[in-house]
Amino acid sequence: MRYDGPTQLYIDGEWTPAVDGGTIETLDPATEETYATVACATAKDVSRAVAAADAAVERGSEWRTMGPSDRGGLLHAMADEIEGMADEITLVESHDNGKTPFEAGLDVDMAVDTFRYYAGWTDKLTGETIPVPGDRLDYTLREPVGVTAHIAPWNYPFQLAGRSLAPALACGNTAVLKPSNTTPLSALYYAKAAEAADLPDGVLNVIPGTGSEVGSTLVNESAVDHVAFTGSTGVGKHIMSEAADNVTGVTLELGGKGPNVVFPDADLEAASKGVHYGIFMNCGQMCWAGSRLLVHKDIHDEVVDRVVARAEATPLGSGIDDDGRMGPAVSESHRDDVLEYIQLGVDEGATVVAGGGVPEDTDQGYFIEPTVFTDVTNDMQIAREEIFGPVLSVIEFSNFEEALEIANDSPFGLSAGVWTTDIDKAHAAASRLDYGMISVNEYPQTFPQTPFGGYKESGLGREQGMEAIREYTQAKNVNINVGLDTQ
Numbered sequence: 215m216r217y218d219g220p221t222q223l224y225i226d227g228e229w230t231p232a233v234d235g236g237t238i239e240t241l242d243p244a245t246e247e248t249y250a251t252v253a254c255a256t257a258k259d260v261s262r263a264v265a266a267a268d269a270a271v272e273r274g275s276e277w278r279t280m281g282p283s284d285r286g287g288l289l290h291a292m293a294d295e296i297e298g299m300a301d302e303i304t305l306v307e308s309h310d311n312g313k314t315p316f317e318a319g320l321d322v323d324m325a326v327d328t329f330r331y332y333a334g335w336t337d338k339l340t341g342e343t344i345p346v347p348g349d350r351l352d353y354t355l356r357e358p359v360g361v362t363a364h365i366a367p368w369n370y371p372f373q374l375a376g377r378s379l380a381p382a383l384a385c386g387n388t389a390v391l392k393p394s395n396t397t398p399l400s401a402l403y404y405a406k407a408a409e410a411a412d413l414p415d416g417v418l419n420v421i422p423g424t425g426s427e428v429g430s431t432l433v434n435e436s437a438v439d440h441v442a443f444t445g446s447t448g449v450g451k452h453i454m455s456e457a458a459d460n461v462t463g464v465t466l467e468l469g470g471k472g473p474n475v476v477f478p479d480a481d482l483e484a485a486s487k488g489v490h491y492g493i494f495m496n497c498g499q500m501c502w503a504g505s506r507l508l509v510h511k512d513i514h515d516e517v518v519d520r521v522v523a524r525a526e527a528t529p530l531g532s533g534i535d536d537d538g539r540m541g542p543a544v545s546e547s548h549r550d551d552v553l554e555y556i557q558l559g560v561d562e563g564a565t566v567v568a569g570g571g572v573p574e575d576t577d578q579g580y581f582i583e584p585t586v587f588t589d590v591t592n593d594m595q596i597a598r599e600e601i602f603g604p605v606l607s608v609i610e611f612s613n614f615e616e617a618l619e620i621a622n623d624s625p626f627g628l629s630a631g632v633w634t635t636d637i638d639k640a641h642a643a644a645s646r647l648d649y650g651m652i653s654v655n656e657y658p659q660t661f662p663q664t665p666f667g668g669y670k671e672s673g674l675g676r677e678q679g680m681e682a683i684r685e686y687t688q689a690k691n692v693n694i695n696v697g698l699d700t701q
């Protein structure tokens with residue numbers, strides 16, 4: 215099926231080609247065929263988009279002076295528009311990224327819920343009065359930060375763009391969205407939704423392009439007040455240092471190496487199912503993947519057998535015209551990176567007990583077998599680095615203390631899973647794990663209402679929930695001397 219969606223940049227309420235007429239060709243990773251060709255922005259297009267966003271958020275602009283309920287109404291309208299296009303976006307995302315329509319559908323549902331959730335925040339953005347000494351009235355106003363840039367990765371292109379756009383818009387900011395040039399398509403549907411919902415011109419601009427030119431130019435634009443970046447830790451560090459030049463705020467949602475810790479008293483069937491889901495969903499291309507399975511020695515073999523059985527029974531395929539439950543890697547180069555990690559694991563002395571390569575019976579698509587390594591120690595590279603593919607490293611532990619020590623011994627701190635039927639153990643583990651998100655007896659789980667983000671090198675700041683409201687507003691303090699004697 216050929217792509218039939220939007221193909222141009224969306225700047226200041228207009229669909230427009232890139233200044234230099236450049237384009238991006240995207241491949242369907244399940245077929246290796248060209249799926250779509252869309253405009254590829256340049257640095258000049260960044261300037262156009264940022265100027266439009268800047269004008270739209272000026273004091274006195276339509277967006278800035280709009281009543282909070284009206285702004286909420288527009289976000290609800292965007293949610294309705296997205297919902298109305300849900301089937302189309304799902305299929306486009308599936309062709310563009312390789313995830314199955316089932317997985318892509320969940321992403322679209324989450325984006326709709328996120329817009330609805332933040333639509334409800336627009337008229338609840340309150341400051342506070344603060345008791346101070348003397349005869350004074352002191353209060354804070356919560357104001358928008360201004361122009362927000364949103365730089366999104368390829369693994370959840372639609373959902374993650376919406377995750378930061380919705381709170382930024384709800385707080386009265388304007389936005390420039392740059393999707394990954396590997397998966398530029400679904401982001402353009404936010405522009406379609408904004409146009410159909412009648413958002414004022416310039417409030418949302420969408421400019422697919424490369425990270426090195428468009429992403430970097432965006433970060434360095436002096437009119438950009440906040441950068442919401444989701445992507446790799448290396449690029450996140452670079453963006454943070456570049457943003458320092460203009461003292462631009464950043465939210466960084468970066469990589470992970472999540473431990474899924476299974477204690478002997480756990481429901482082993484539920485745990486095996488959760489472990490499987492937590493590493494093989496989205497072909498393992500998840501920041502919060504449970505890529506390390508920490509399992510107690512008494513149940514090690516039983517859990518491994520169950521996880522391996524599930525891995526080997528996972529049907530590979532796009533899920534579009536077949537019954538595939540795990541799609542391909544996003545690109546040939548990324549598949550090759552994952553295969554290199556699998557070879558590295560073998561070289562480091564780990565044992566492949568499931569998968570370990572490309573499936574023999576597929577002649578097209580960047581598929582990788584769901585792979586499980588045992589005999590992994592936490593100092594191996596496959597246990598320390600983010601592989602970002604369907605590769606699980608199993609590490610044995612002997613007691614609670616050792617489990618927590620191994621789990622916390624990581625440069626990352628995004629998400630951790632705990633499997634136990636002992637409520638005390640669950641709370642103790644949750645309180646001592648150095649991770650931004652803990653899931654007990656399911657993995658992984660998040661909601662628009664709950665904060666998403668990581669400790670350590672997994673990021674800075676939080677998306678989702680009321681935490682995101684703080685990222686996209688700034689406090690202004692007002693002190694009024696109400697005493698008769700002013701000096």
Ligand code: NAD
Nearest residue numbers: 366367368393394424425429430445446449467468469501
């Ligand atoms: P990436 O860092 O390569 O790219 C992310 C985005 O940044 C893309 O849009 C890219 O074009 C842009 N970019 C690249 N170089 C840039 C630069 N110098 N300046 C500005 N922008 C630049 O990441 P990816 O490969 O697209 O995504 C995978 C990574 O994202 C993984 O590490 C994964 O863990 C992480 N991720 C994190 C979360 C989270 O919420 N914590 C969610 C999803 C993905």
